[in-house]
Amino acid sequence: MESVRTLPLVIQGGMGVGISGWELARAVSRAGQLGVVSGTGLDILLARRLEDGDPGGHVRRALEVFPIPGVAARVLARYFRPGGRPAGTPYRTVPMLRQRMSVEREQLIVAATFVEVYLAREGHDGAVGINLLTKIQLPTLATLYGAMLAGVGVVLMGAGIPLKIPGVLDQLAAHEPATLCLEVAGAGTGEVEELHFDPRRHGAAVSQPLTRPRFFAVVASNSLATLLARKANGRVDGFVIEGPTAGGHNAPPRGEARRNERGEPIYGKRDTVDLAAIRALGLPFWRAGGAGSPEALTAALKEGAAGIQVGTLFAFCDESGLPAEQRRAMLASARAGQLDVFTDPLASPTGYPFKIVVRGDAPVETASRTRLCDIGHLRTPYRTSDGGVGYRCPSEPVEAYVAKGGDASDTIGRRCLCNALFANIGHGQLRQDGTTEPQLITAGDQAKELGQFLAGRESYTAKEVLDYLLAGAATSE
Template sequence: MRNMLHRDKLLEWIIIQAGMGAGVSDYNLARKSSIVGNGKVLGVVSGVALNEIMVRRLQNGDPSGKIRHALSKFPDQETAREIIDKYFIEGGKPSEKRYHSSPFPGFNQDSDRVLTLNKDLEKLIIAANFVEVFLAKEGHDNPIGINYLYKIQWPFLPSVYGAMLAGVDATLIGAGFPCRFSKVLDGFSVGESATIQIPVGETKETYFMKFDPKNIFENCPELDRPFFIGIEGNHLGAKAVPDADGYVGEKDIGGGHSAPCRSGELTSRGEPEYGPKDAMDLEKFSRILDKNEQANGYRQQFWRAGGYADKLKQAQEEGVVRVQGDVVIVQGAVGVQVGSLFEWCRQSGLSPELRERGLNIIMDETLDEIVDGKIVYRAVFKDPRVSTSGFPFNVLQVPETLSERSVYDARTRRCDLGYLAELYLDGDKINLRCPGEIKEVYINKKRGKIEDTIRRGCLCNSLITNLGLGSFGEMPLITQGSDLSSIRAVIKKHGRDYGVEEAIDYILNPY
């Protein structure tokens, strides 16, 4: 390892600008957050679907030249040239022409249930993650993180390696429990291979996804080992992932995916019925942190998220009790992770046209309801079905997006990107299937269950469409936290064209 981890560094990051997939927190947003924050803010790029996003940006002509510039710094120049030759279109593709997608993954299987991806796809994934982090870090010395969803397993390891090649400072991982991930980071920093467990089929048989950087680079460079921050729905995540350097404890009202509710019930409006058992129990969290400290030899830090844009002080004051010798101290959160307020900044990756349409809904106070004396923002619906990951997904109800029933019904099902697809055994081969694909194929050919297909959308295609990089026939779908108050406050003061400076200023001094 080139440098030892200095975990005190984590205490400086009082704001984490959340990783928002796919491409909402792109290099532009993360770089700006990090520069404005000047050491206090961890700007985070989303690591979701970067290979697809990069090849589409190249086919749009890479107008700023930044993607080609970053590729010119990629350690493997032969791969960089191959990518540009294959995908770059001078002046951009004609609008009526389809995008040429990144290859759909196939799996090589050797003995002992170990799976690998095709080498060309590995290279593309590494390069795309390198590009995003390189551009976010370029021209300043402030920290940059990358966020992955652990549910998206097949590109996971080469993605992390690509981000490390560009010197990423932190990896933040949500939607799953990446056990022993710190060992993966340690290994990659000295060019060792890594495997992660991957469940296959309905019986969830254990297979392993493997990536060996030595298959790609003859001489693997020594790399800095980034921090590992686990994003967890409540205290139990800290037990399931004991070796993280820290945690983001995320309430279910945040944007994006949430952990399923423990009751398994729906409210009368059809949203998951969360209860006290789903919440972060600070007393239990405190005991888990003590135990982890004994096992790891270091104290883990934490941040709060989910409607915390105006609660930095509260998060820092409200803490876990820690006994040091005879002294009892309260360890508050280092700070907060904020998503939605950054999503609507002018620097975010959302297409300007969709941003405008989304803000029309966010600012429409006639959609609010008062329930038990509190405002409930009905423009946001926590959809328990739309994500094929099986996790509830917070959706902003914007006309002419997939959140509208008629738009959803008119869409032709397909699975051509496969990030959220699951692995299953097809004879003796491992293949991908997605409950959002054509029902007959999923059920009859791939032996999926009919009940899993009901009201599933295609987040892969919709989220990429949100960026203005969509395939023909695909419609956007916007995710957003359930609390609109901070966004409205900032817009009322600074107007709709607010940016990262105003968002950070608000988090530091809410009004």
């Protein structure tokens, strides 16, 4: 096993859309730990930042050094509004992701990911990671290439079985075409659909190879870790072992589905990871999910872990992508002991349980919204009647979902996470009726204990989180 002294003690979690943005990742990496940007929805986020006038000029500064000629100019020409959007103007619609995309659509993904990683790496020499969801298949190859163009140090992936990602990293580092199998609902035995990405299609300079980043798989079971360690098509460099108390999406419980009196999934012994089996793989690992304390770091190190991954404490710090007004409101509720977290088994169109923050004694928010799918990052590819590939989402209009072969029962309780997560960071779409998309804040169970961490403070920085956590490393020595 690699010496833990060469590995971070703390990995900052890759949270939501834009919560783990470049400012947060840069702050953590500058402090000597592993800062991580969320790789979800970066194409839409880039477009909306530009439409809002690119405050501070950060996006344009990064685009100035984007290495593929002509791309930055095309992106700016399409999306940049020097004065921001006029009042009452909605964001432009970005074409939805598909199995086969135009050169320009792929380049928006590549450029957006480059910008986020470049800004996170600016001004220091620490490593920066990027977090992706395996279930969001369509942008993966272009996202990885954009991150590697910017010098990303670590790729973290969960929410699925990323068996082929290590080999993809090897191919993209050499500027070679890369391929992934596309999971298609309803595909027959032997029917194979693929995703392709060719750097040469975009005019990238291929004379010098890129640095191949480390690959850390995010897993919720030792069986999945074992599968990846033994069957992946390239090098796996470590694991993040995530428990069901982590924010965002959680792995579903194993065995018979049961729920508590609040309607939340119940996890049992089968959902506990066998750390002896993890240690036997000989690869570094980090504990995650409720690990945001010095005591958790001390315990993880004693268990043989390289450290911990922490999300919730960073989600509400000054450098988080959560707007300041939203952070202040959340922290005020935390100080008053009025933050709760509900694990909703239905909200996410992915079918994975999803954690929702609830303030005060209010019930879980179910803001009324006309069903509309215009971002589509969580759509599922499916086999159409004519043998092609279509796309559907249980959060889209019910009639449309059923017309595409979906079961109406799958639409019950579903929320549009794509639009909600952009609303969380101040980039919610403005609708024709004058309303803005509703928010849906997510965090881990540790949010319920945030008041204790605050100890009366009204705000805190990423550095204060690290100072707090790393006390656990000192006590374990």
